[in-house]
Amino acid sequence: MSKAIIIYSTRAGQTKAIGELIAEGLRIAAADVTMADVKDIKKEGDLAGYDAYLFGSPTYHGEMINGMKTFLFLAEKADLKGKVGGSFGAFGWSGEAPDRIYDTMKNIYKMNMVSGSLRLKASYLDGGISMAQDYGKDVAAKIDSIK
Numbered sequence: 001m002s003k004a005i006i007i008y009s010t011r012a013g014q015t016k017a018i019g020e021l022i023a024e025g026l027r028i029a030a031a032d033v034t035m036a037d038v039k040d041i042k043k044e045g046d047l048a049g050y051d052a053y054l055f056g057s058p059t060y061h062g063e064m065i066n067g068m069k070t071f072l073f074l075a076e077k078a079d080l081k082g083k084v085g086g087s088f089g090a091f092g093w094s095g096e097a098p099d100r101i102y103d104t105m106k107n108i109y110k111m112n113m114v115s116g117s118l119r120l121k122a123s124y125l126d127g128g129i130s131m132a133q134d135y136g137k138d139v140a141a142k143i144d145s146i147k
Helices: 012-026 065-079 095-109 128-145
Strands: 005-008 032-037 052-056 084-090 118-119
Touching: 005 012, 005 128, 012 032, 012 052, 012 084, 012 118, 012 128, 052 065, 052 095, 052 128, 065 128, 084 095, 084 128, 095 118, 118 128
Parallel strands: 005 032, 005 052, 052 084, 084 118
Antiparallel strands: none
16 A cells, blocks of 8 residues: 655644645545644654655745644755656645745655645635545555656
């Protein structure tokens, strides 16, 4: 069984909710999923043993939350090259955070990324539930395609 970890930062709870829906999509596709708040990841060893990594942060004033920025420096030490990756986040006016995370995962970590980041205003608006679940299914399919 494939293993994925979803690591999120959140202020109002929407990015966590999106992550939980992505986890549902992964589980529908028979993956084992771990959810973790970015504050719970203390060392790069906490990232070992997964086939896929999804990182999420909301966008506030055009930026990701500071906890996610700090985490990304830690994750750089974890040797995620070639692992499947994806990014997601909630936003109000703009949605730069998931794209910046995605670019870091793809260009700095050299991960095998799904097609694009997932940006939603809220998990429950405008088909967000099915989009997030489908994103999880896409990650699972990407894992299967490289195994």
